[in-house]
Amino acid sequence: MSESDGGELDGTTVGLFLAPRGTEEVEFTEPKEAVEEAGADVDVLGSETGEVETVESDLDPAGTHEVERAFSDVSPDEYDALVVPGGTVGADELRVDEDAVELLREHVTEGKPLGVICHGPWTLVEADAAEGRTLTSYPSLQTDVRNAGGEWVDEEVVVDENLVTSRKPDDLPAFREAIVETFAGGTGE
16 A cells, blocks of 8 residues: 555554563554555554564464554553454453553553453453443453453454454454544544
8 A cells, every 4th residue: 555545644653562471463463554554653662672483373473563662661641442352361461561561551541542352351351441431342351341340242343432452363354444433533532
């Protein structure tokens, strides 16, 4: 896609989470590509800067990506939107990273848009950001979401105001479209 085809997200800065290990490759690369094609600037955020390996199907090495900025060195004020990919191990790593959880919590408190897929909602639960929200996730997280006060539904993509969630890699086409549309709309307020 050429620059003239994009533009919905021109002037938008997106923070894309990348766990120290275990992030699902396509759940990282596909949303990144979608928002970049729409004109957004993307910062890859992680526990620390440097190269991180992603996985395919939770177990197989898939790719290597550069973490540009550490969670501890950024502020939610720097980002118009955030994306949290899944991967069982990656999402588990993110939900115990206090800096990642705090960044997400502050971002949600400010009412900014957010895209979360697969096991990524574990981070929402940890940030106390699921309560009163309707969302989806990988099916094994439904009890966690409900216990955190959220309503879990089994749909390929769910948009609840400024929160976009999807279940798994098969849902990426719908997730890509929904995050660009939601991020272009701002806070959803």
